[in-house]
Amino acid sequence: MAMLTMVKALNLALSEALREDADVVLLGEDIGQDGGVFRVTEGLLEEFGHDRVIDTPVAEAAIAGAAVGMALYGLRPVAEMQFSGFAYQAFHQVEGHVSRFRNRTRGRYSLPMVIRMPYGAGIRAIEHHSESREAYYAHTPGLKVVIPSTPRTARALLRAAIFDPDPVIFYEPKAVYRAMREEVPDEPEALPIGKARIVREGSDITFVAYGAMVRAAEEAADDLADLDGVSAEVIDLLSIAPMDTATILNSVEKTGRLVVIHEAPRRCGVGAEVSARVAESGIEHLCAPIRRVTAYDVLFPYFARERAHLPSSDRIVGAAREVLAF
Amino acid sequence: MPRKTVEIEPRVEYLSILDEHGVVDAALDPRLDGDLLARMFRYMLATRRLDERLINLQRQGRIGTYGPTRGQEAAQIGTAMSIGPEDWTAQAFREMGMMLVRGWGMHMPMFFWGGHEEGNVVPEGVNDLPIAVPVSSQTLHGVGIAWAMKLRKTNNVCLTYLGDGGTSEGDFHEAMNFAGVYSLPVVFIVQNNQFAISHPRRMQTRSKTLAQKALAYGFNGIQVDGNDILAVYVAAREAVEKARSGGGPTLIECVTYRLSVHTTADDPTKYRSEEEVRQWEKRDPLIRFKKYLMERNVLDDASVAGVEEDIRGQIKEAVDYYEAYEGVDPVDPFRYCLAEPSAELVAQQREFEAAMRAEGLMR
Numbered sequence: 279m280a281m282l283t284m285v286k287a288l289n290l291a292l293s294e295a296l297r298e299d300a301d302v303v304l305l306g307e308d309i310g311q312d313g314g315v316f317r318v319t320e321g322l323l324e325e326f327g328h329d330r331v332i333d334t335p336v337a338e339a340a341i342a343g344a345a346v347g348m349a350l351y352g353l354r355p356v357a358e359m360q361f362s363g364f365a366y367q368a369f370h371q372v373e374g375h376v377s378r379f380r381n382r383t384r385g386r387y388s389l390p391m392v393i394r395m396p397y398g399a400g401i402r403a404i405e406h407h408s409e410s411r412e413a414y415y416a417h418t419p420g421l422k423v424v425i426p427s428t429p430r431t432a433r434a435l436l437r438a439a440i441f442d443p444d445p446v447i448f449y450e451p452k453a454v455y456r457a458m459r460e461e462v463p464d465e466p467e468a469l470p471i472g473k474a475r476i477v478r479e480g481s482d483i484t485f486v487a488y489g490a491m492v493r494a495a496e497e498a499a500d501d502l503a504d505l506d507g508v509s510a511e512v513i514d515l516l517s518i519a520p521m522d523t524a525t526i527l528n529s530v531e532k533t534g535r536l537v538v539i540h541e542a543p544r545r546c547g548v549g550a551e552v553s554a555r556v557a558e559s560g561i562e563h564l565c566a567p568i569r570r571v572t573a574y575d576v577l578f579p580y581f582a583r584e585r586a587h588l589p590s591s592d593r594i595v596g597a598a599r600e601v602l603a604f
Numbered sequence: 605m606p607r608k609t610v611e612i613e614p615r616v617e618y619l620s621i622l623d624e625h626g627v628v629d630a631a632l633d634p635r636l637d638g639d640l641l642a643r644m645f646r647y648m649l650a651t652r653r654l655d656e657r658l659i660n661l662q663r664q665g666r667i668g669t670y671g672p673t674r675g676q677e678a679a680q681i682g683t684a685m686s687i688g689p690e691d692w693t694a695q696a697f698r699e700m701g702m703m704l705v706r707g708w709g710m711h712m713p714m715f716f717w718g719g720h721e722e723g724n725v726v727p728e729g730v731n732d733l734p735i736a737v738p739v740s741s742q743t744l745h746g747v748g749i750a751w752a753m754k755l756r757k758t759n760n761v762c763l764t765y766l767g768d769g770g771t772s773e774g775d776f777h778e779a780m781n782f783a784g785v786y787s788l789p790v791v792f793i794v795q796n797n798q799f800a801i802s803h804p805r806r807m808q809t810r811s812k813t814l815a816q817k818a819l820a821y822g823f824n825g826i827q828v829d830g831n832d833i834l835a836v837y838v839a840a841r842e843a844v845e846k847a848r849s850g851g852g853p854t855l856i857e858c859v860t861y862r863l864s865v866h867t868t869a870d871d872p873t874k875y876r877s878e879e880e881v882r883q884w885e886k887r888d889p890l891i892r893f894k895k896y897l898m899e900r901n902v903l904d905d906a907s908v909a910g911v912e913e914d915i916r917g918q919i920k921e922a923v924d925y926y927e928a929y930e931g932v933d934p935v936d937p938f939r940y941c942l943a944e945p946s947a948e949l950v951a952q953q954r955e956f957e958a959a960m961r962a963e964g965l966m967r
Contacts, residue, residue: 330755332751335782337778339744340747340775340781340782343779351752355748367774370775371775381721383734384721386725386728388943420942422942442943520948520949
């Protein structure tokens with residue numbers, strides 16, 4: 279067991295996959311010589327060479343589109359978008375092709391490929407470096423959208439994504455990259471895509487979160503326990519497409535109360551999806567309205583104002599108290 | 605410091621071997637063997653007749669909107685015949701001639717334009733990509749395939765098809781750049797058919813040729829008479845050999861003309877004159893090639909009639925097969941969304957099937 283940051287854990291998953299399977303290749307901007315702007319691919323060029331750790335020109339559509347071609351030929355490309363804010367220059371490839379090849383060819387071709395990208399706020403970055411737009415991808419049929427929350431889940435889910443037969447958008451909460459360490463087993467491990475994780479069990483209220491917001495939800499659960507004697511259950515979705523509805527419904531059946539937390543805007547976000555699923559299939563268990571603690575439907579500010587716009591544990595506690603008092 | 609000139613090589617070769625009157629330049633004539641020439645002709649004629657039939661089927665409501673190939677047979681067949689089955693192609697949506705050469709059945713375009721994904725199920729053993737509708741998006745797939753070929757140390761190549769309009773898209777430029785930087789075994793086949801729907805070639809770019817786009821990316825571009833299958837074939841073979849031997853990419857601009865509509869939903873009288881079309885009809889790739897083959901005694905009237913008869917039979921067989929097809933199952937999108945359907949998809953499929961049954965659309 280080693281105590282790793284998420285950056286090191288992702289690096290470990292990539293190096294394991296590259297070592298085990300000669301078809302795995304990485305491509306992206308500055309991922310080779312430089313080891314990636316966040317150092318996720320550090321040292322991989324040295325071990326696996328330029329043919330498999332490919333420094334591309336600055337061209338996001340080319341990264342996604344070339345990865346499609348590589349996958350069609352039988353490779354397992356893992357593409358990196360330097361920041362999710364630049365991935366829109368590849369979005370037409372993702373929506374137009376990455377998601378469609380299996381259906382378009384009735385299974386004659388499939389695309390075992392991953393597109394990794396750091397997302398989210400909290401690192402004092404300039405414009406286009408702080409948004410959370412996972413809903414765009416989750417709204418696109420044919421894609422899986424995975425969002426780890428910790429070093430260990432990052433390593434295990436990236437492995438699962440690389441060896442998945444379908445394309446996976448792998449959204450990495452960059453606020454967590456170096457914010458924590460976690461014990462990661464020596465042997466490779468994979469988590470099933472589409473299965474949520476119960477971070478802590480509780481009986482009074484359910485928090486559903488993912489990515490960097492899992493930590494905020496856990497802090498809120500701590501505060502509620504300490505201050506109010508309330509027992510909150512915290513669910514880490516890990517995958518938003520597909521989504522583990524059963525785990526959410528089971529929890530709500532037990533607690534009767536739900537708060538969904540994400541740093542993406544509220545409108546048509548994952549919180550709306552979670553709420554709709556609970557309303558459709560578990561409304562009889564609810565004893566209070568659902569609350570969403572999210573960013574607002576405004577453009578995310580430059581970093582001088584970012585803290586104010588990110589959901590905080592205090593806001594989650596506030597929402598939980600309203601729900602509990604209903 | 606005085607201003608200096610940075611030397612680049614601004615040269616674009618133009619190749620024409622068989623002119624529009626069917627006169628061959630003897631010095632450039634590749635003297636291809638008779639069997640190969642006869643096969644080229646057969647594919648060109650098959651493409652022309654199938655194209656006519658598809659327009660017909662569209663007019664009768666038996667398929668949907670269709671994008672004709674008429675006039676571009678030489679550009680497609682000349683390039684497609686320059687590669688082997690281990691090589692790959694990435695196509696756009698007007699490459700029916702190429703598809704026939706590569707082994708797609710004549711029924712496939714009927715399925716595609718008739719609204720069935722089945723028309724995009726690339727036949728087993730055929731290394732082509734399915735039809736790509738978003739303009740130039742397929743060029744990047746060709747580049748990725750070429751990377752994989754290089755990584756696997758094959759000596760295969762990927763032909764990547766696009767049109768004159770496609771050269772304005774960002775994907776094309778990203779593909780060209782990527783291919784150039786890494787010297788990938790890819791050949792860009794630009795069928796300059798003079799129009800992107802209504803937008804004429806001269807308004808697509810200020811560049812004198814489309815071939816010269818390659819120069820900026822550090823490799824060669826060549827312009828050929830795209831209605832001259834000999835020139836197309838020679839240029840493609842050279843580019844393919846160069847790519848196979850590690851020489852990197854080439855762009856071939858095939859100067860041709862879309863003799864028909866953009867699609868059957870298009871009215872070209874709004875943007876081009878009948879006179880212009882008539883001028884290009886004289887340059888029809890089939891007329892000159894047939895003349896050449898007759899003069900070389902590869903064909904005679906009887907053998908042409910025989911080929912026509914064969915093609916008629918094949919087209920009829922394809923139409924019969926297409927129209928007898930009973931495999932339309934609306935549940936299919938659930939089956940081919942993911943390798944293993946998720947729980948939510950399984951639930952939605954059940955909901956869909958129940959709705960279908962309630963509407964009497966499914967038993």
